[in-house]
Amino acid sequence: MLLPAALAWAVTASGYAGAAACRPCHAATFAAQSASAHAGALARSKPPQPGQWAFGAGSQAITFVSRLDAENYLEHGESWYRSARSLALTPGHRNAAGVRYRLFDPSAAILRCFACHSTGPLSFDAGEEIVPNELGVRCEACHGPAAAHVRDPARVRPANPGRLSADALNALCGACHRMPAATGDATDLHNPWNARHQPLLLAASACFRKSGGRLSCLTCHSPHAALETNLAAYDAACRRCHAAPRHARSVGRQACAACHMPAVHPQPNLAFANHRIAVYAPSDPLSPIAARR
Ligand code: HEC
Ligand code: HEC
Ligand code: HEC
Ligand code: HEC
Ligand code: HEC
Ligand code: HEC
Ligand code: HEC
Structure with a gap:
């Protein structure tokens, strides 16, 4: 089995x-x-x-x-x-x-x-x-x-999984959250159905790859509580590493995640936050565009 x-x-x-x-x-x-x-x-x-x-x-x-x-x-x-x-x-x-x-x-x-x-x-x-x-x-x-x-x-x-590394936590949570896609290649990050595989996408983001193991599911989620659905509540987690992000234009009062973890709708009734944290154009929540340096 x-x-x-x-x-x-x-x-x-x-x-x-x-x-x-x-x-x-x-x-x-x-x-x-x-x-x-x-x-x-x-x-x-x-x-x-x-x-x-x-x-x-x-x-x-x-x-x-x-x-x-x-x-x-x-x-x-x-x-x-x-x-x-x-x-x-x-x-x-x-x-x-x-x-x-x-x-x-x-x-x-x-x-x-x-x-x-x-x-x-x-x-x-x-x-x-x-x-x-x-x-x-x-x-x-x-x-x-x-x-x-x-x-x-x-x-x-x-x-106590609190002692696990970020990679090991991805694996623990990913035992279930990395559910294989119904169709297609599980590594196709442009397939909207893969937006539900949070460990896969998080691991593909620069935040995860370049932060030396400091970013895990537990940075943003409590393992015991219900999902926080107020996006602005996640800003504090971003600011731990991005105290003063540089933006070419004012980004207003929107939550960081609204732009950098945009909602993906694999079908009209379902929405998943894109855990591949990056810069996205409002028209395409799946394809990161290069950040200005
Ligand atoms: C009779 C009381 C009691 C029961 C019942 C109990 N625990 Fe505990 N648990 C404790 C105590 C005492 C500690 C140690 C707390 C501390 O050191 O601060 C603990 C610690 C833990 C820890 C932390 C371990 C660590 O090394 O950090 C986990 C996880 C845990 N319990 C899970 C569970 C789970 C799951 C259950 C039910 C299946 C459970 N406990 C039932 C008393 C209990
Ligand atoms: C989805 C996975 C998951 C489930 C389900 C879960 N836990 Fe935990 N638990 C964790 C993680 C991860 C930590 C480490 C939290 C941290 O260090 O931030 C933890 C920590 C703990 C601790 C150590 C003290 C603390 O809060 O840091 C205890 C005690 C505990 N859990 C008990 C329980 C009990 C009792 C249940 C069921 C009612 C439960 N857990 C269900 C993942 C889980
Ligand atoms: C045994 C399988 C399993 C494991 C292990 C597991 N999850 Fe889940 N998780 C699920 C399932 C199934 C759901 C869907 C619950 C629902 O909405 O029916 C879920 C839902 C969630 C949600 C959304 C909750 C909501 O209110 O919509 C979060 C956040 C989450 N899991 C985080 C984690 C994290 C973090 C870990 C690792 C510490 C983890 N999960 C480990 C199976 C698992
Ligand atoms: C590899 C583990 C895994 C398997 C196998 C699995 N699920 Fe899930 N399921 C999850 C997780 C994790 C979630 C949470 C998805 C999320 O919200 O990101 C979930 C969510 C769901 C939901 C809530 C709606 C949604 O799409 O988020 C339903 C309904 C569901 N599963 C039904 C099923 C049924 C029916 C099967 C078998 C045909 C199945 N699941 C097989 C892990 C699994
Ligand atoms: C544990 C630290 C950490 C956390 C938490 C974190 N990031 Fe990052 N992030 C980084 C690192 C490191 C980079 C890579 C910087 C570089 O390439 O110089 C990065 C890169 C980025 C980039 C540029 C992406 C790219 O593709 O180049 C954006 C946008 C970003 N982060 C936004 C966020 C947002 C929004 C959050 C909260 C949802 C967040 N970050 C949480 C560490 C983190
Ligand atoms: C940088 C912060 C951050 C990290 C790290 C993070 N999440 Fe999330 N997560 C979010 C945000 C923001 C949402 C969207 C909440 C909402 O829409 O209400 C979310 C939503 C979810 C959901 C609900 C379904 C969805 O995709 O919208 C699940 C399940 C989930 N996360 C699991 C995980 C798991 C498993 C990990 C570790 C691999 C993880 N998350 C790491 C910020 C994070
Ligand atoms: C309205 C959408 C929007 C919001 C809200 C937003 N950003 Fe950005 N962010 C962008 C865009 C677009 C870029 C690409 C550079 C540019 O055009 O300014 C960017 C670039 C970045 C970068 C990469 C540039 C750098 O500094 O290296 C980081 C990191 C970042 N944002 C973090 C954040 C954080 C943290 C928050 C919340 C406090 C946030 N952003 C809120 C749209 C947004």
Whole structure:
């Protein structure tokens, strides 16, 4: 089975405690993380939602998945989009009929959906139905199995990715965020679908390449909190390294990210900030133009 590298421990090790076990001692982190899109990345469909499984917390979209029979799952052809507040075609689908996945297809496509949207090892019940260990991206997706820590916190510590290098963090987050594109070459930075691969694009920016490992996902994002959607709140992170950027013309009061990390729309209902930080013309959020020196 093809699992993202950083999730490999999931199939080889047990010892997961579940997020609820962390709550008594890490109450504030638990509360914040429980309200994040990570925690809601996978849920059971709740009527009137269709299907059995709801993928996506709904910050942008929710895609529904059903089990058809012992060997097949269906990714529904219509997803719910927040920007439209209604159903429309699922990314990559041509009609509303949906796409059928064989459970043990060599590409393991349906298993991979569950692996990236849940925490810990996948298993199967007596009827060969997929059973995630824990729904959503919870504590042990990033900290590793922590049951031993729960039993004896003074002696056993789980992994703390805060100590990782910027490259290693790209790999940890990228185990899921570098989702292969549905079509085309994953290294084609001009393919708008690759705008959702933040680690790939960040690593291609001059800010990352020339800052000696000082720029990581954690420079701008809290790993436990919901996404900050006020773009101006990211200015402080830019100013850590660009205290007085030189602009030929006044740039007004817009946020740095509005111009240097412009929104890319691979389809009308989805938007991703271009993590390849650079200078862009307003007409093309994907092709950097050379900065004036
Ligand atoms: C019985 C209390 C308790 C429980 C339950 C608990 N922890 Fe901890 N945890 C601690 C203590 C105490 C520390 C050390 C705090 C310190 O040194 O400041 C700690 C530290 C940590 C650290 C930092 C490790 C480091 O080396 O920096 C992480 C990460 C962590 N816990 C994750 C978890 C996760 C995930 C869970 C649930 C699966 C969990 N903890 C459950 C008490 C607990
Ligand atoms: C186990 C897979 C996995 C790992 C590991 C992971 N993520 Fe995510 N992340 C997701 C999924 C799935 C979503 C989509 C949640 C949704 O909207 O349904 C997401 C969403 C996000 C969001 C957007 C949240 C929002 O409110 O829209 C941010 C920011 C993010 N992740 C940052 C990170 C960072 C930083 C790391 C590494 C420290 C990381 N992620 C590690 C799977 C993962
Ligand atoms: C390699 C890991 C990975 C796999 C495999 C994966 N996802 Fe995701 N998924 C993510 C991440 C990471 C995000 C967050 C994307 C973002 O906002 O940047 C996400 C976001 C989503 C969203 C929210 C809308 C959006 O496009 O951001 C939906 C819905 C979703 N995934 C459904 C699925 C379904 C259905 C499958 C299987 C067909 C699947 N995912 C397979 C990692 C994965
Ligand atoms: C998306 C990955 C991810 C998830 C999910 C996650 N953490 Fe963390 N956690 C991190 C990272 C990265 C750090 C290091 C933060 C830093 O140094 O800035 C961290 C740090 C910590 C620490 C050390 C103290 C601190 O805040 O710096 C504790 C304790 C902790 N996490 C507990 C938890 C618990 C409990 C959960 C679930 C409720 C959880 N984490 C979910 C990535 C994650
Ligand atoms: C950790 C430090 C760091 C952070 C944080 C950072 N940058 Fe940079 N940035 C750099 C370095 C280093 C360069 C390369 C300068 C050079 O080539 O001389 C750079 C280059 C740039 C360039 C020129 C790009 C090009 O293609 O030549 C722009 C524009 C830029 N940064 C904007 C931003 C914005 C906007 C933010 C916040 C969203 C940001 N940076 C955050 C370090 C950083
Ligand atoms: C220099 C600051 C910066 C860094 C570093 C950064 N991000 Fe972001 N990120 C942003 C901004 C700005 C947004 C857009 C927020 C919005 O539109 O509400 C964003 C949005 C996101 C989203 C939501 C979907 C999207 O693309 O708009 C995800 C997921 C995400 N970042 C993941 C990551 C991951 C994973 C890393 C590390 C590889 C990372 N980010 C590094 C600034 C940053
Ligand atoms: C209205 C769009 C806009 C906004 C807002 C903006 N910039 Fe720029 N930036 C540009 C353009 C265009 C250039 C190319 C040079 C020029 O024409 O001035 C540039 C160039 C740069 C450069 C490369 C020039 C150099 O100094 O080497 C950096 C770094 C930079 N901006 C950082 C920032 C930061 C940090 C912020 C937020 C405080 C910001 N920019 C806000 C449009 C913008």
